[in-house]
Amino acid sequence: MLNYLWAGMILVGIIFGAFNGRMEEITNAALDSSKDAVTLCITMIGVMAFWCGIMEIASRAGIIELASKRMKPLIRFLFPSLPEEHNACRHITTNFIANFLGLGWAATPAGLKAMEELGKLEEDRRRGRAPGPPRKKGVAGNEMCTFLILNISSLQLIPINVIAYRSQYGSVNPAAIVGAGIVATAVSTGAAVVFCKLMDRGKSR
DSSP states (O other): HHHHHHHHHHHHHHHHHTTTTTHHHHHHHHHHHHHHHHHHHHHHHHHHHHHHHHHHHHHHEEEHHHHHHTTHHHHHHHOOOSOOOOOOHHHHHHHHHHTTOHHHHHHHHHHHHHHHHHHHHHHHHHSSSSSSOOTTOOOHHHHHHHHHHHHHOOOOOOOHHHHHHHHHHTTSSGGGGHHHHHHHHHHHHHHHHHHHHHHHHHOOO
C-alpha cells in the first residue's frame, strides 16, 4: 500500500510540475535528493554499525544479562503472565535497552526474536504446555500486544538516530532535541503502560 502511495505522490508531483513548466526544477530536485539520500545512508550506516557493535560487546561482556536481572521487576510488572526465565525476557530487555538509547535499528532484531518467542509461548498455551489463557491461532496474546504498544511508544533517553539526522542536515546543536525527546517519549510510554494495564484489568473482569 505504501508503495502505491509514494508512487502516486511522485507521479502527481511530476505531472503538476510539467503542467506548470517547472520540469527543470523537478529534475534538479530529484538529483540533489538522490545525492543527499546516499550521503545520509552512509552516515546512518556508520552510526548503526557503531552502536550495534556496542550492543554486541555489552552482550558478550554480560552487561545485557546483568541488565536483564536488574530489569526483572519491570518485566514482571509489564508482563505479569510471562513465565519467569522465559527466553523472551532476554530479548525484550535487549529491545528496551536499545530503544532507551534511541537505536531503533539495533532494537529491531531483538524485537523480532522476542515476538518469535512470545509466539511460541502462545503455541505452548494452546497445547496446554504453558500456563496462561490460550488464544485462538492467529490471535496475538496479551504479552505480544503489550510489547508492540511499548515499542510504538518507545521511551528514549538518547535519540541517537535523530541526533545523527540533525547533524547530517547542519543543525547548530544536534543534541538539543534530547530534553524534548525524553519528555515526549516518557509521556507516550506512560500512556501506553496505563492503556495496557486498563485493558488487562478489563479482560480479567
